[in-house]
Amino acid sequence: MPRKLLLPYKSVFSHFRAPGGLHDSLAMNAARSGYRVFSANSTAASTELAKKITERLGAELGKSVVYQETNGETRVEIKESVRGQDIFIIQTIPRDVNTAVMELLIMAYALKTSCARNIIGVIPYFPYSKQSKMRKRGSIVCKLLASMLAKAGLTHIITMDLHQKEIQGFFSFPVDNLRASPFLLQYIQEEIPDYRNAVIVAKSPGAAKRAQSYAERLRLGLAVIHGEAQCTEQDMDDGRHSPPMLKNATVHPGLELPLMMAKEKPPITVVGDVGGRIAIIVDDIIDDVESFVAAAEILKERGAYKIFVMATHGLLSADAPRLIEESSIDEVVVTNTVPHEVQKLQCPKIKTVDISLILSEAIRRIHNGESMAYLFRNITVDD
Numbered sequence: 001m002p003r004k005l006l007l008p009y010k011s012v013f014s015h016f017r018a019p020g021g022l023h024d025s026l027a028m029n030a031a032r033s034g035y036r037v038f039s040a041n042s043t044a045a046s047t048e049l050a051k052k053i054t055e056r057l058g059a060e061l062g063k064s065v066v067y068q069e070t071n072g073e074t075r076v077e078i079k080e081s082v083r084g085q086d087i088f089i090i091q092t093i094p095r096d097v098n099t100a101v102m103e104l105l106i107m108a109y110a111l112k113t114s115c116a117r118n119i120i121g122v123i124p125y126f127p128y129s130k131q132s133k134m135r136k137r138g139s140i141v142c143k144l145l146a147s148m149l150a151k152a153g154l155t156h157i158i159t160m161d162l163h164q165k166e167i168q169g170f171f172s173f174p175v176d177n178l179r180a181s182p183f184l185l186q187y188i189q190e191e192i193p194d195y196r197n198a199v200i201v202a203k204s205p206g207a208a209k210r211a212q213s214y215a216e217r218l219r220l221g222l223a224v225i226h227g228e229a230q231c232t233e234q235d236m237d238d239g240r241h242s243p244p245m246l247k248n249a250t251v252h253p254g255l256e257l258p259l260m261m262a263k264e265k266p267p268i269t270v271v272g273d274v275g276g277r278i279a280i281i282v283d284d285i286i287d288d289v290e291s292f293v294a295a296a297e298i299l300k301e302r303g304a305y306k307i308f309v310m311a312t313h314g315l316l317s318a319d320a321p322r323l324i325e326e327s328s329i330d331e332v333v334v335t336n337t338v339p340h341e342v343q344k345l346q347c348p349k350i351k352t353v354d355i356s357l358i359l360s361e362a363i364r365r366i367h368n369g370e371s372m373a374y375l376f377r378n379i380t381v382d383d
Helices: 046-058 097-112 143-152 167-170 181-191 205-218 232-235 289-303 320-326 341-344 358-370
Strands: 035-039 064-068 072-079 086-090 118-123 156-160 175-178 198-203 221-226 269-271 277-288 306-313 332-334 351-352
Touching: 035 046, 035 064, 046 086, 046 277, 046 341, 046 358, 064 097, 072 097, 086 097, 086 358, 097 118, 097 143, 118 269, 118 358, 143 167, 156 358, 167 175, 175 205, 175 358, 181 205, 181 306, 181 332, 181 351, 198 205, 205 221, 221 289, 277 289, 289 306, 320 341, 341 351
Parallel strands: 035 086, 086 118, 118 156, 156 175, 198 221, 198 277, 277 306, 306 332, 332 351
Antiparallel strands: 064 072, 221 269
8 A cells, every 4th residue: 555645844834833823832932931042153144044943933042142253263152141941052064164163062161151951952964974984094073073062061962864873873962863855855846847757866876775765755766876987086085995005015924814805886877767857866965066966967868857956965065056057957955954045146056945944843842841753754764
């Protein structure tokens, strides 16, 4: 029996906005309810999401000052009493990642020393999440950041679509890893007129599980791009060609290890039919877009007539807007977990989906001690 299609969040949460419904409880006075919402960003562009969340909550942003001194040091001043209250710090991560991290740490510590009862970090995009595995003689920086946040005083984190779900195990306190997939699925259903003629594409086998989850809920086909054109620098980083070939290497007598065979990917192939179809590439992060541009070119060669790229976090670093504008990609859809207004001005193909609704509801539920299970209805582990 076919499963029921996932309802879009617009309808799922509609009763929160109904007169006299649960949404009215969001308009409670923040001071009387015992919670405050602060923004740890020092730049105006990065506080837009915080403003949208507080508008939905019917609250005002807490009074604080966050700025950089002339010598580059970060200073945070809390301008009101927070004693015995639940404090939510909303921190979006702009291009200057390290400054944003320091702002969050210093604000959390300032609130801790001001006797806040609980300090909950709302960090839609968790920085350094790509550095969650050991690379040669590197380090697991994501684990280091988790320890720093706990030491600074955070007692809970709300985030969205962690790059690796195992990152939750790095923390010594609860982590709610929300999902953006219902919003992106809703965008596909409402904004892509002929989406029934689409196929969900994973640009690598590693993204196949996420793509399969999207395809099953939309009742669409699935395609996977496998292989590579040539050796990349990342292959060297992940140890694909290690150990290095050493001449005259000294080997202990009697120690004969099996020969280490280097990994080798086959030429690029597309598993699945995309001819005459709309191709929708799904992933969690769009940072350097070269791989997405290359995937779009391959899909065009295989007969796809329209190409969409959808992801939760649109970092869009370096000259990503220009590359997207010049590529075969028709549209890039990301959420507002990361500020990217400048990139949108440079590239009209970039579209934004607002996820402030689920973040505001998560804040309300955590403060009131309600279950978070409702926010994960029909959500699969592979999202």
